[in-house]
Amino acid sequence: MKKLLLPAIIYSIWMGLLATDLPVNGNFLPSVGRFLSPFHGIWQSIDANENSYSISGLVDKEVKILFDERDIPHIYAATLPDAIYAEGYLHAAHRLFAMDISTRAAAGRLSELIGQRTVLLDQLAREKGFEYTAIKKAEAWERDSESRLLLKAYIEGINTYIQSLEYKDWPLEYKILSHAPETWTIKNAALAATNLAIALCLREDDLSYTNAHAILSDDDFSFLFPSFNSKESPVIPSEKIWDFSAVNAPSTTEHNAEPLHQNETEDTRKTPLNGSNNWAVSGDKTTNGNPILANDPHLKLTLPSIWYEMEINTPNMSVHGVSNPGLPFILLGFNEDIAWGSTNSGQDVLDWYKITWQDSSRQKYLYDGEYIKATLRPERIVIRGTNPIIDTIRYTHFGPVSHMGDYVDLAMQWIGHELSNKNDALSFLNINLSKNEDEFREAFKTYTYPAQNFVFASKDKNIGIFITGQLPIRPDGQGEEIINGDQSVKNWKGYIPAEHSPFIQNPKRGFVSSANQTPADTTYPYPLLGRRGFEDYRGRIINQVLDTLTSITVEDMMALQQNNFSLMASEILPVLLKVVDSTTCLNDKEKQIAHQLSKWNYQYHRDSLSPVYFELLFEALEKLTWDELTNADIMMPEEWRLIELATNDPNNKYFDILKTTDTHESLQDIVCLAFVDMMESYHNLLGDRNKNWGSYKESTIPHIARFPNFGVDALSTSGGRHIVNTMKQSHGPSWRMIVELSDPPQAWVNYPGGQSGNTASKHFKDMVGDFFEDKYYQVSLRNNSDAWVPTRQINIHPQ
Amino acid sequence: MTKRTIIVLIILLFGTFVSGLYGPWWAPSVFILAVSALLNLSVKQAMLTGALSLGLVFLGMTLFLHAGDEAEIISKTGNLLGGLSSGGMIGVTTFLGIMTGMLSGWIGSLLGDFFNKNGK
Numbered sequence: 001m002k003k004l005l006l007p008a009i010i011y012s013i014w015m016g017l018l019a020t021d022l023p024v025n026g027n028f029l030p031s032v033g034r035f036l037s038p039f040h041g042i043w044q045s046i047d048a049n050e051n052s053y054s055i056s057g058l059v060d061k062e063v064k065i066l067f068d069e070r071d072i073p074h075i076y077a078a079t080l081p082d083a084i085y086a087e088g089y090l091h092a093a094h095r096l097f098a099m100d101i102s103t104r105a106a107a108g109r110l111s112e113l114i115g116q117r118t119v120l121l122d123q124l125a126r127e128k129g130f131e132y133t134a135i136k137k138a139e140a141w142e143r144d145s146e147s148r149l150l151l152k153a154y155i156e157g158i159n160t161y162i163q164s165l166e167y168k169d170w171p172l173e174y175k176i177l178s179h180a181p182e183t184w185t186i187k188n189a190a191l192a193a194t195n196l197a198i199a200l201c202l203r204e205d206d207l208s209y210t211n212a213h214a215i216l217s218d219d220d221f222s223f224l225f226p227s228f229n230s231k232e233s234p235v236i237p238s239e240k241i242w243d244f245s246a247v248n249a250p251s252t253t254e255h256n257a258e259p260l261h262q263n264e265t266e267d268t269r270k271t272p273l274n275g276s277n278n279w280a281v282s283g284d285k286t287t288n289g290n291p292i293l294a295n296d297p298h299l300k301l302t303l304p305s306i307w308y309e310m311e312i313n314t315p316n317m318s319v320h321g322v323s324n325p326g327l328p329f330i331l332l333g334f335n336e337d338i339a340w341g342s343t344n345s346g347q348d349v350l351d352w353y354k355i356t357w358q359d360s361s362r363q364k365y366l367y368d369g370e371y372i373k374a375t376l377r378p379e380r381i382v383i384r385g386t387n388p389i390i391d392t393i394r395y396t397h398f399g400p401v402s403h404m405g406d407y408v409d410l411a412m413q414w415i416g417h418e419l420s421n422k423n424d425a426l427s428f429l430n431i432n433l434s435k436n437e438d439e440f441r442e443a444f445k446t447y448t449y450p451a452q453n454f455v456f457a458s459k460d461k462n463i464g465i466f467i468t469g470q471l472p473i474r475p476d477g478q479g480e481e482i483i484n485g486d487q488s489v490k491n492w493k494g495y496i497p498a499e500h501s502p503f504i505q506n507p508k509r510g511f512v513s514s515a516n517q518t519p520a521d522t523t524y525p526y527p528l529l530g531r532r533g534f535e536d537y538r539g540r541i542i543n544q545v546l547d548t549l550t551s552i553t554v555e556d557m558m559a560l561q562q563n564n565f566s567l568m569a570s571e572i573l574p575v576l577l578k579v580v581d582s583t584t585c586l587n588d589k590e591k592q593i594a595h596q597l598s599k600w601n602y603q604y605h606r607d608s609l610s611p612v613y614f615e616l617l618f619e620a621l622e623k624l625t626w627d628e629l630t631n632a633d634i635m636m637p638e639e640w641r642l643i644e645l646a647t648n649d650p651n652n653k654y655f656d657i658l659k660t661t662d663t664h665e666s667l668q669d670i671v672c673l674a675f676v677d678m679m680e681s682y683h684n685l686l687g688d689r690n691k692n693w694g695s696y697k698e699s700t701i702p703h704i705a706r707f708p709n710f711g712v713d714a715l716s717t718s719g720g721r722h723i724v725n726t727m728k729q730s731h732g733p734s735w736r737m738i739v740e741l742s743d744p745p746q747a748w749v750n751y752p753g754g755q756s757g758n759t760a761s762k763h764f765k766d767m768v769g770d771f772f773e774d775k776y777y778q779v780s781l782r783n784n785s786d787a788w789v790p791t792r793q794i795n796i797h798p799q
Numbered sequence: 800m801t802k803r804t805i806i807v808l809i810i811l812l813f814g815t816f817v818s819g820l821y822g823p824w825w826a827p828s829v830f831i832l833a834v835s836a837l838l839n840l841s842v843k844q845a846m847l848t849g850a851l852s853l854g855l856v857f858l859g860m861t862l863f864l865h866a867g868d869e870a871e872i873i874s875k876t877g878n879l880l881g882g883l884s885s886g887g888m889i890g891v892t893t894f895l896g897i898m899t900g901m902l903s904g905w906i907g908s909l910l911g912d913f914f915n916k917n918g919k
Contacts, residue, residue: 004909011906014898015825029880033899034824036892038860041824042876043892046868176876709875760870 021178023385026117030178034167042175044168048761054795055164058156059085062797066790070777071755071763073794074311076785080429081153083314084328086796088157091308095325095757096162096181097173098304098704103191103326106198107131108381113177115384126379127393128412129400130198134190136420142186147425151186154328158184172759173705192326197416199299201450201469204350204530208635210481215632224629224637224654231640232536233543234521235345235453235465235514236502244500246473246525276343277561277724278455279513279542280463282506283741286552291457291741294557295332295341296733298726302704303711303765305753307332307735311782312432318783319432320747322735329428332737334747336781337435337459339739342452345467346516348530349415349451351474351492353398353485354408362409365396366486374401398485411485413492415449419470424448437462437505444468445498453514459741464505465512467519470495471526479529496526511546515539515724535640537567537722554748557738562774563724564604569614572643573597576617576671579650585672590679604725606694606718612685613678615696615720620677621646624670627658639722694718700730701752701768703759710759717772727772736776748776804844810834811852815900819856827853828903835907839915842908849904850897857896861889 018033035041050071057063061078063086068074073090077083091099104110108125110118125131141147162181174181213221276297283289299306307322312330321333332341356366364371375395382388394401398411399418423446430443440456444466451469456462472479472492483490502519504512515538519528545560577598580586586594593613600610618639625645626636645652650667657665657673688695694716703710719725719732726732735751752771756763770777782788800808811834815827822829831853835845865873865885877883883891 001913004906004913007902007906007909011902014902015828018895018899019825024881032891032895036888036895037819037824038857038864038892039819039824042873042888043861043864046864046870046872172872172876176879707875707879709878759875760868760872762869764870 023115026115028115028178028385030176035175035178040168042172045172045175045758046760048756048758049169050756050761050763050792052792052794054797055160056799057085057089057160057796058153059796059798062795064785065090065794065796066782066785066788067792067794068782068788069791070309070767071791072309072311072779073755074313074782074785074790076313078315080314080317081149082796083312083317084150085153085157085160087310087312087323087328088154089161089794089796090157090310091323091325092158092161092184094755095304095308096158097171098302098757099158099188099192099326100181101173101705102195103188106134106191106195108379111381111383113179113384116386119381119383119389122381123389123391126381126391127400127402128414129377129393129395129417130194131191132377132393132400133417133420134187134194137193138185138187138190140421140423141190141425144423144425147423148186150328150429151189151425155184155186155189171757173707176707177705189327192324194416195326196324197450200344200452201347201349201415203346204348204352205635206348206350206352206480206482212629212634213481215634224641226641228518228522229536229638229640231540232517232521233540234518235467235512235539236504236520236524237507237509238521238523239508240502240504240520242520242523242525244525247497247500275346275516275538275726277513277515277538277542277726278341278343278453278465279511279546279560280339280455280457280465281511281546281549281552281557282463283461285510285546285550286740288740288742289461290459291461291463292552292554292557292738293334293339293341293455293457293463293741294561294736294738295343295455296561296736297332297341297343298732299734300731301701301734301752303701303753304704304757305734305751307751307753309749309751309755313781313783313785317433318781320779320781321737322751327428330432331428332735333432334737334739334745335432335434336744336783338437338440338456339458339737339741339745339747340431340440340454340456341737342454343514344516345451345453345469345514345519346530347451347469347471347519347528348479349449349470349472351398351413351479352482353396353411353413353490354482355396355401355411355485357409362394362401367397368486368488372397396485397488397491410482415451415470415472418472418492419448422446422448436460437464441466453516453519455512455514457739457741459743459745461741462506463512464503465514466503467501471501471528472496473526474529476527479527500526509547513539513542513546515542535568535638535722537640538724538726541565541567541724554738554740554746558748558774558776560724561733561736561738562718564718564720566602566604566611566614566720566723568639568643568722569600569611569618570602572618572646573600573602573614575643575647576621576674579668579671580675583668583672586675590675593679594675604693604718604720604723606697606716607692609690609692611693611720612690612696613682616678616681617674620674620681621670624657624673624677625654628654631658692716693720697729699727699732701765702730712765712768715768715772736771738776744781747779749779750776804848807834807838807840807844807848808852811848811900812856815852815856819860827856828899831900831903832907832910835904836911836914839911840904840908842905845904845908846901847904848900849907850901853900853903854893854897858889858893861892865889 022029059082064076066074075086108122278295280293311320319335321330358364358371377393379391396411398413427447434440456464517536517539604611699715699717701712717727719727737749739747754763754766814830818826818830831849874885877888
């Protein structure tokens with residue numbers, strides 16, 4: 001027995017080590033016994049298993065899923081619930097980990113998978129109440145029987161796939177993180193919807209504007225941050241007459257902004273600008289008389305993509321486009337009669353209220369002269385490898401209270417929280433089913449948020465654009481800066497009625513378009529907030545091109561989506577070059593570059609070096625001009641403001657450099673210095689970054705969990721900010737679609753990714769190369785399953 | 800290597816492969832342990848055949864699977880988990896097989912010995 005003891009201990013320790021996740025430098029080494037087992041672990045992830053097969057599922061009649069050469073699934077189902085069940089199954093089969101990680105991010109549950117590194121992100125998500133919102137949204141969805149039926153079918157489809165998985169079949173990411181996929185509920189779908197809302201309508205600059213206003217005089221603030229750019233070309237053209245008066249807009253209240261300088265954290269500054277382009281041209285402007293619609297939403301790019309292309313066919317519906325795994329239906333696409341696409345309206349639907357607590361226990365807050373009890377909601381953040389954090393989130397009349405870091409306690413009033421009790425589950429189903437403009441508009445009656453500019457075109461030759469989604473009505477002067485939350489009068493006063501939402505159908509100019517600019521000009525009866533978020537160069541270029549084009553073809557629309565012309569550069573560069581032309585401040589090398597820039601066609605082509613020089617020059621110009629603001633930690637004005645100033649007022653006080661007290665600089669001095677800075681920055685560029693625009697920008701599409709090497713690195717791409725082709729480093733067009741409303745409709749599509757979320761699949765990133773070579777795939781509805789030969793097939797039999 | 804050792808090795812090669820294919824990740828270890836105990840292999844014989852069988856099965860499987868790794872999943876994962884190349888991943892996996900097989904054979908042999916003695 002004694003002889004056995006030591007070997008038994010050694011064997012047990014060895015097997016125990018193989019079965020344990022080991023913490024290594026803040027990460028976790030998955031239990032190597034199963035992870036490295038050639039029969040179960042990572043080695044089994046090499047085969048993507050993309051074959052034909054049959055399963056039994058919770059469907060009434062057999063569902064056929066046929067895959068085409070790009071692995072796009074075409075679902076053929078006898079009933080809508082069966083089709084949606086199949087959609088759920090496909091989403092899980094191809095994007096399970098991406099669905100999981102994005103919903104965990106919204107719920108503040110990343111640390112369960114990752115550990116300490118994501119605790120701060122989870123705390124931020126919890127304190128903003130996203131999971132609570134999703135719970136209320138799921139409850140609202142489930143109250144309606146039709147919504148419940150379809151969502152249940154969708155979730156059952158997801159769970160059918162999850163339950164079929166053994167360890168060896170887990171998506172690779174789960175094996176690396178050593179965590180089993182969890183069963184889904186309708187709450188997960190509500191989290192997916194919330195995650196989309198976070199990406200599209202959480203952006204605001206209240207803190208930044210409050211800080212700027214606290215330091216600047218009213219005159220300086222208005223001068224630097226005007227609310228309207230006179231050159232702007234709004235979504236709804238000026239021909240639109242608003243034949244109604246605003247309702248429920250209260251008379252002016254006190255100006256609520258007060259000096260409240262708070263430290264801005266990375267979190268408050270970093271919310272990205274998720275913009276997009278869309279337009280539709282009427283048949284009068286096209287070669288063959290059919291309307292053409294185009295859409296390219298700009299988002300943070302990841303692998304797998306946020307989009308999953310698919311087609312759904314039932315006896316009542318044939319629709320093709322992109323879905324968002326985690327949510328049912330097609331979000332952007334076309335059917336036999338209509339096509340639609342969306343861009344972010346960019347409206348500010350989030351306000352911050354300063355809360356006055358009764359005492360340090362932070363249990364009661366001042367509201368209309370009384371101390372009201374806040375609702376306390378405990379949050380337990382589970383952290384892999386260590387003890388959980390128990391936190392308490394306080395809810396006020398306005399919403400949850402943020403209390404981290406250097407913040408004063410601020411309550412967050414957000415459209416997502418306010419309308420989480422509304423059932424909007426079937427809005428996209430109704431869009432998918434629409435046959436004409438009336439049905440399309442009717443479908444939006446239940447749509448809540450995020451507010452979008454929906455462009456529309458139909459086979460019966462109509463085009464239109466509709467700003468959909470609820471927009472709050474606030475007391476005057478409120479909404480752009482932090483507000484004192486001590487009075488109910490400061491609360492939102494309802495929403496702009498749907499019939500007053502900005503829209504236009506078949507305008508005289510023969511096209512509709514949007515690129516996140518302000519929805520309407522100042523004649524619109526309601527105040528619109530959020531227009532400062534986006535510059536309007538893309539919108540202006542799109543409108544200029546569409547205005548001048550006649551006999552438009554699909555190829556013209558492709559060219560416009562890929563347009564690399566920088567209107568911004570074309571407006572400022574000649575001004576700067578003219579200024580230095582009359583001086584002797586440039587050395588020979590700088591003169592040479594100035595000469596090169598003077599010959600530039602303002603195209604941000606990846607092989608061109610001029611965009612690199614221009615970007616460095618403009619960056620230097622901004623820093624030198626706005627030194628007063630950056631020294632005081634205030635946000636910089638929008639770029640168009642600097643361009644306007646340089647063009648019209650070269651001796652403005654802001655061109656004076658603070659640190660040179662003995663001299664008064666003008667634009668000319670600043671531009672001379674900017675050239676010096678530009679040269680220095682250029683010489684400091686590392687590696688190949690000084691070669692051309694593509695290598696300078698060095699675009700990447702990271703893996704969704706940021707696993708190094710699992711994404712696509714070092715892409716040389718054209719385009720950039722303020723350009724119709726808005727491809728930045730890893731943010732840009734996430735789906736390109738052009739639909740000609742012929743009979744039947746024809747579409748040309750592509751997205752920078754691939755259909756499969758499985759890194760081993762040949763369809764993981766197979767469309768990336770074609771996308772950045774500006775190629776499209778032609779698509780038409782394949783509503784007859786017998787009329788074509790699939791590359792593979794999944795059959796779902798009734799159980 | 801004796802004829803008996805070769806026969807045992809063949810049994811273990813087949814058994815570890817099948818148990819790996821249809822059982823949990825620890826099934827090959829249990830199989831080696833059981834065979835070593837039931838056949839009452841000497842410690843040396845059990846450790847040698849255990850290490851060789853599981854090592855060879857793991858090496859063979861990883862080489863076979865790696866040949867189809869067009870997406871370079873293994874090298875990317877190795878890189879993520881500490882900078883291992885695909886060759887390193889094959890090496891580490893084979894090493895795990897050898898060690899697990901050796902320890903399983905060792906404990907199996909001692910268990911067989913223990914039960915034999917107590918049985919008598």
